[in-house]
Amino acid sequence: MNISLRKKIIFLVLSLLVVVTLAASILSTFEIQRYYRERIFNQMVTQLDEVEYLLDTLNLDFRTLTDYDYLARYAQRSGHRLTLIDSLGAVIFDSKVAPDSLSLLENHLTRAEIQMALAKGIGQNERKSATLHQSMFYVAKLHEFEKTHAIKYIRLALPMEEVQVVLRAVRWKIMLGSGIALILMAVVSFLIASRLTYQIHQLSAVAEKIKTGNYDERFDVTGRDEISELADLLNAMLDRIKNDMVQMKKLERMRSQFLGNVSHELRTPIFTLQGYLETLMQNPNAEPKRKFIKSAYRQAARLNNLLTDLIDISRIESGEMQMTFIAFDVHHWLQKMVADVRDIAVEQSIELRLVNDVRENVQVLGDRDRLNQVMSNLLINAVKYNKINGRVEVGYIVRAGKVEIYVSDTGRGIAPEHLSRIFERFYRVDKERSREVGGTGLGLAIVKHIIEAHHSRVFVESEIGVGSRFSFQLPRV
Ligand SMILES: Nc1ncnc2c1ncn2[C@@H]1O[C@H](COP(=O)(O)OP(=O)(O)O)[C@@H](O)[C@H]1O
Ligand SMILES: [Mg+2]
Structure with missing residues (x-):
């Protein structure tokens, strides 16, 4: 059995499948990651609006510990880190920093998300936090009601770790899905390749028999694909060859029969002529009888007729004789x-x-x-x-x-x-x-x-x- 063809087909199909699934999963991973980031960003913007509303309505005083604590707990519950910054960049509130340590924090005006918020109203950035020493995703908003407190910027931060967990889960699902699809497609391609090579194997088995002279064998392939078309074609060819061979054998037989007939026809006149000439040789002085001469002449004429006809027949049959109409x-x-x-x-x-x-x-x-x-x-x-x-x-x-x-x-x-x-x-x-x-x-x-x-x-x-x-x-x- 022709294993190598099957291997080639499977290898080809599999490598194509791997490339396609890989490309598809990489693209979908990127797309889904982008989508999730956007969703998180939108969520955080909504959250910022909520915080802003809260600040404007509640009129909190961060110098009192109760209010500071109240806001810190609020941020904790929403799972974010909340930072409030004044117009000069000083941190007024931070849900992850105690109020007495606020003065130790460096000026936040240089932060990318703050600069962006100043320019566009909303800013975002992803980086390692200098305060908490972990990767964070920041979204900052320019605060519009400057009259309440000195708050100029409201900022929410989410540990990247949390985003990563979601994205990792998504990646895993995509990989699992691709893996299952790959296995399924591999099985299907294996089956198709096996069927294909099985048919080809069948063809070559029959061809092998025909090679040994068994011209009655016929290719038997079911289905309506190119291979069965090829089988039909080969069968038709075999029918032709078989007919031609029968014809050839018949012609061969006719030719040798013809040769036999020709020899037989030539024999009698030549034999008669030979006999007459022998008689003449043995009796050189005897007067040749008229009857003999006449008979010899008749045989010679017959030979002549025969040869003329034979030449005509062979010229006609070989196609040598040209007709001019x-x-x-x-x-x-x-x-x-x-x-x-x-x-x-x-x-x-x-x-x-x-x-x-x-x-x-x-x-x-x-x-x-x-x-x-x-x-x-x-x-x-x-x-x-x-x-x-x-x-x-x-x-x-x-x-x-x-x-x-x-x-x-x-x-x-x-x-x-x-x-x-x-x-x-x-x-x-x-x-x-x-x-x-x-x-x-x-x-x-x-x-x-x-x-x-x-x-x-x-x-x-x-x-x-x-x-x-x-x-x-x-x-x-
Ligand atoms: N007009 C005819 N009447 C009767 N028999 C004929 C006639 N023409 C041909 N035949 C028969 O057909 C045979 C074949 O004819 P032909 O091929 O001309 O060969 P042949 O050299 O014997 O004439 C003759 O031997 C004869 O038996
Ligand atoms: Mg005749």
Whole structure:
């Protein structure tokens, strides 16, 4: 199993999570601290207003111990240190200092919060107290009713320690929350990473099997994510490869069959020729018999036909044969084709004619040389596989945008079981007859190839004992 990928994913996700949670908690801590400070400050300002009100209404006298004590207790209860300062900076009252020690305190006019209060009405500062030796948060207010007492500044102070306790608690809560979120997200990322790597592992397990030649294996991944998409794609690819392989094997088989057929076809004429030449060699003085010479010539001609057809077939199948399409007159062309085969037809006592007797001006598009080959193959077949005194009719029918060309004969016909196979190379219904008439079994294969190169098809209808009709279409121009 590919552990390292899972580790990488988890590591990546976790480090991202840590960075994000850290940033989030630091930011929220700062924000919450700021908020708390502000709240404490506001509370202290309210408290200052209250003290101010108290001073104005109660008209306290700090030289009396009772009043001094009264105010000190009040400050104690509110949890603050209260300081009252006159316009020159002398401390008149301090809840944390006894009245007889007040004169020992230094002048408070230089304190930052007092300066700020003088300038703005309210001042604040955070620092270590020179009097109490601990960190304090000070808020001072300029006293508006100067007529009562000599009080110019009222100041409240809160030990920072108390603020810190609250803030520490807040920080802890944030840290705890982030920690829990982090753990939860880590578990989720672990699960996702495991599932992801499990699927990839599954894919590679199947791929391993396919590598060993098991092409029937298929990737099986459920879900609708990219990995299952990939699995589908790979499956489709495998289907293609499998089909292609079947096709390739079939082609391979066909090729070796073809080679076998070719060798077999070549053997008979060569064997016959060899035998004849041997006889001649052994009897150099004997007069060669005409019958022998004729038979040898026939075999040589057959060899020639065979090789010509083989060369054609291989050139067509390798794509070497280039087609050049031109427009030509169908009527004129068929007339010429019929004339070329006339001698052979007469020889076999076959009546051969072009059905369309009135010449129409019909032009078709095609490679004329190749179509000559098609036509002479079809015509010679129609003549040779005919009956004595049979008929062969050639014609054309103009259809929408197309011209159908046909060759029909009153011959022996072809049985349905052979009909689909006569276009195969070397396929012959009657081997003896084919050989007798000089056939190679390649004629219709060549016809089919050429017509297909014209983007058309060869149709054949046949009835045994009645005759056959071969037809194909060419585009009309
Ligand atoms: N017009 C036809 N009538 C009857 N049989 C035919 C006709 N044309 C072709 N065939 C049959 O199809 C076989 C294949 O034809 P073809 O490929 O031209 O080879 P061949 O060289 O034997 O003529 C022939 O051997 C013959 O048996
Ligand atoms: Mg033929």
